[in-house]
Amino acid sequence: MTRRRQTTKNIFRWPLWLGVLTVVGLASALFGNDHWDALSWIALAIPLAVLGWKASRAH
Amino acid sequence: MTARSVKWWSLVHKWTSLVCTLFLLMLCITGLPLIFHDEIDDLFKSEATARELPTDTPQAPLSRLVDAAKARYPQRYIQVLGWDDDRANVVNVFSSATPEAPPGQRFLKLSFDSRTAELIGEDAQQDGLMRAIRIFHRDMFLGLPGELVLGFMGLLFVAAIVSGVVLYAPFMRRLEFGAVRRAGARRVKWLDLHNLIGAVTLVWLAAVGVTGVINTISLPLFSAWRAQVMPDLIAPHLGKPPLAKLADVDDVVAAARQALDGNTPTSIVFPTEARFGTPRHFIVWTKGTTPITSRLFTPAMLDAETGQLVTARGLPWYLRALQVSRPLHFGDYGGLPLKIIWALLDLAAIVVLASGVYLWLGKRKAPRAARVPDRPAVAATSALRP
Numbered sequence: 001m002t003r004r005r006q007t008t009k010n011i012f013r014w015p016l017w018l019g020v021l022t023v024v025g026l027a028s029a030l031f032g033n034d035h036w037d038a039l040s041w042i043a044l045a046i047p048l049a050v051l052g053w054k055a056s057r058a059h
Numbered sequence: 060m061t062a063r064s065v066k067w068w069s070l071v072h073k074w075t076s077l078v079c080t081l082f083l084l085m086l087c088i089t090g091l092p093l094i095f096h097d098e099i100d101d102l103f104k105s106e107a108t109a110r111e112l113p114t115d116t117p118q119a120p121l122s123r124l125v126d127a128a129k130a131r132y133p134q135r136y137i138q139v140l141g142w143d144d145d146r147a148n149v150v151n152v153f154s155s156a157t158p159e160a161p162p163g164q165r166f167l168k169l170s171f172d173s174r175t176a177e178l179i180g181e182d183a184q185q186d187g188l189m190r191a192i193r194i195f196h197r198d199m200f201l202g203l204p205g206e207l208v209l210g211f212m213g214l215l216f217v218a219a220i221v222s223g224v225v226l227y228a229p230f231m232r233r234l235e236f237g238a239v240r241r242a243g244a245r246r247v248k249w250l251d252l253h254n255l256i257g258a259v260t261l262v263w264l265a266a267v268g269v270t271g272v273i274n275t276i277s278l279p280l281f282s283a284w285r286a287q288v289m290p291d292l293i294a295p296h297l298g299k300p301p302l303a304k305l306a307d308v309d310d311v312v313a314a315a316r317q318a319l320d321g322n323t324p325t326s327i328v329f330p331t332e333a334r335f336g337t338p339r340h341f342i343v344w345t346k347g348t349t350p351i352t353s354r355l356f357t358p359a360m361l362d363a364e365t366g367q368l369v370t371a372r373g374l375p376w377y378l379r380a381l382q383v384s385r386p387l388h389f390g391d392y393g394g395l396p397l398k399i400i401w402a403l404l405d406l407a408a409i410v411v412l413a414s415g416v417y418l419w420l421g422k423r424k425a426p427r428a429a430r431v432p433d434r435p436a437v438a439a440t441s442a443l444r445p
Contacts, residue, residue, distance in 0.1 A: 005233060006231070006235075008228050011228050011236075013236070014236035015227070015236070015258040015261060018259055018262075019262040022261075022262035022263055025400075026262075026263070026266055026387060029392050029397055030350070030386065030387075030392060031350060031351060032349075037393045037394055037396075037397065041397060041400065044397070044400045044404075047259045048400065048403055048404070048407075051255065051256060051259040051260070051407065053237075054236075054237030054239065054255055055252060055256070057237075057239060
């Protein structure tokens with residue numbers, strides 16, 4: 001937690017990168033099988049892992 | 060952002076969310092088993108597979124399969140013949156009890172071994188739980204009006220996502236990404252979780268939301284295309300006597316293959332009074348062979364009597380968009396791991412929706428003094444700070 005005022009750029013940095021990963025994950029499985037599917041799983045698993053990590057610190 | 064615009068966006072977020080939340084919760088919950096419908100179907104219903112034969116066994120002429128289907132149920136109308144997606148060397152012949160085959164009427168599915176023309180399965184496609192869930196998810200048993208209502212709810216959901224993104228900035232001004240304040244009120248913790256999960260799943264929520272909306276207008280889109288192409292297709296046949304005799308189905312497929320070289324036929328719509336076909340043509344649906352083009356279906360129209368090619372133009376852009384939006388909604392295009400990811404994201408969406416309702420209820424119930432101020436910029440920075 002920070003008391004400093006963050007710039008809008010800072011605020012959206014994480015959501016933006018996780019969003020880019022999601023787009024890569026959604027698109028890559030459309031482009032092909034095998035490697036493309038694996039790329040898709042990894043790209044989509046990272047935001048989920050970040051979510052799990054951050055949320056687990058709520059308790 | 061000024062306090063006024065924050066207030067305005069809060070109102071947008073509140074009302075768009077409130078109206079669509081119950082519908083979206085229903086869609087998320089019914090959607091969860093639908094993600095795995097292939098696996099669940101396999102679990103409860105094992106379909107007969109084709110016999111083991113040497114790999115170079117030639118395919119039987121399709122006309123033999125059609126004749127066998129006719130011989131078995133002479134009073135039924137053969138509407139569609141389709142190569143099975145999951146079972147090798149299996150071709151299904153679908154027939155209806157009436158020539159019009161109105162939407163909702165179930166087809167009888169006869170499955171044949173495509174090499175021996177032997178009947179290996181018969182499926183009346185009766186009501187099952189998964190079928191009921193699918194229809195409820197699509198239109199709440201209300202047909203097209205239900206579908207359009209859900210489409211409108213999807214649009215509201217997209218508006219809620221956009222307003223949520225706008226509001227994210229003032230709420231997070233003094234919080235690090237993913238910060239969940241545990242020490243204070245429960246409401247604060249859930250506000251932070253709502254923001255965190257929403258921020259992480261945002262793109263997926265938007266993708267599944269928008270593609271879901273596109274799916275809800277698939278019937279009108281197909282009707283629009285039909286209205287566009289049918290007059291030209293039917294004009295030469297106006298005033299002519301009824302069909303005397305159908306062209307040989309194998310000739311029809313050969314002509315379609317030649318016209319759409321490189322594509323694989325997936326199904327044949329027989330000349331029909333039903334809305335999905337035309338009374339004077341065979342429609343051979345084909346798909347490409349690469350991972351992307353295998354999602355893009357292109358029809359060839361062939362004359363019902365002569366079997367000659369009439370047209371094999373590609374579909375208009377809006378039907379292409381519909382075809383691409385389907386896998387992105389269903390999550391069925393990247394194997395089981397992708398389906399599991401889809402399910403986890405779906406569960407995350409349920410938490411976002413439920414926490415949104417909780418936050419709204421909590422705000423309404425709280426006594427005036429303890430109320431969180433309406434301006435979230437203040438709420439997130441000072442008033443709620445433990």
